[in-house]
Structure formats: structure tokens, C-alpha cells
Amino acid sequence: MFINILLVSLGGAIGAVLRFSVSPQIDKLFSSNFPYGIFLVNIIGCFFIGLLGNKLSENESLRLLFIVGFLGSLTTFSTFAFDNYNLLNLRSYYYLFANLILSNFIGIIMVIIGTRTIKLFN
Template identity: 40%
Template sequence: MNWFLVALGGAVGAPLRYLVDRSVQTRHDSVFPWGTFTVNASGSLLLGVLTGAVAAGAVPSGVQLLLGTGLCGALTTYSTFSYETLRLAERGWTFLAVANVLASVLIALGAVHLGWTLTEGLL
């Protein structure tokens, strides 16, 4: 049953990532990967909220599998982040490549911490 929850969450997360990424990226006239940045930040925030809720006993572990492992796992994307960063560097946009790495890591870590902290404060 656990694998089914993960698969179901992933089946929603993967197309959601694509739709959010394309929606965000088309609104920016920039080579910076704003779509990937957005899905990684929002997925990290959601994962922080879920993990905090599970740790507090407010949410069953099945929800963590469905939304945390499945949905967030498919929504966020380290591989695309890595590829887009490499492409920026290869094209000579070194500043944007470094900015993408620093901003993505700091925002994702901050978002997961914020999500956990918010949940901990509410529960």
C-alpha cells in the first residue's frame, strides 16, 4: 500500500511541476530558471509543513508518503536544477549559475525550516 501512495502522489506531482514550471518561466523574459526555482522552493515549504505535522502526530504517516515522498518528490527536481545550472555556466552566464546555486539552496533550506517552524507553532 505504501508504494501506491507514493506513486499516486508522484502522478500528481510530476505534471504539477511541469505546469508550474512552464507557467512561471513564460512570465519571465530571463534565462534564469525561475520555474524550477519556484517548484523547488514551494515543494520544500510543503515538505517542511508535512514533516512538522507528522512529527507532531497531527498527520498520519500515510499522508507523508502521499504528499511528502510522492507529490513533493515529483514536484521538486534536483536533476533539472543541476542541468539548468550547468547550461547557464556553459553559456557564459557564470554569475547566474552561481546565483542559482546559492539562492536555490538557501531558499529551499529556509523554506523547509519555515514550514516546519510554522507547523510546530500551530500544533
């Protein structure tokens, strides 16, 4: 059990640091209320969970490290919800609905693309 906690912690630390480093840099590229940073991080995470999720589920250690730890902290739904809450408070309804719809719709599409991409190599 201790090894499992270490694997999740290691993956989580790497994912959190990557999100912390990358998301604000992406936001700086755009002068907008739309949360592009977390949007892109979530979409990329959705692709990778589609690409590797089924394969890594066969190996518990890799699943804990990469899916639960790394992707779990990289693609933070809580940050997504908080960004939408802030957009609501700013009355930026256009960006609020764009983020809600695009993140979910494109996220599902990226999971499908990731899953189908890995099937090409099996």
C-alpha cells in the same frame, strides 16, 4: 507493499504533472536565462516539506503519498542540476551562481519557516 507503490505513484504523478504545468508558465513570465520556474517550485516544495514533513512522518501512507511521491516529483533536484549544467554551458555564470546560492539558502530558510509555522498551530 503494493499499496505503498500505488501511494508513491499517485503522489508522484500529481507532483510531476503540477511541476510540468506550473514551471514553464512561471518561466514565461520572465525573459531571462535564470530558471525561475523550477526555482520557485523547489522553494515552495521546501516550505511544504518543512510545514508538513514531521507531522506526515507519523502516518506512513500520508508520508509516502505526499512527501515521497508528491513533493519528491514536484521538487526535482535533477532538473535543478540540469538547469545549472545548461547555465554553465551558456556561460551564464551570474545566473548559475545565483541559482546555486539562492535555491539552497532560501530553500533552507523556507524549511525553517515551514517548520516554525506548523509549530504555531500545535
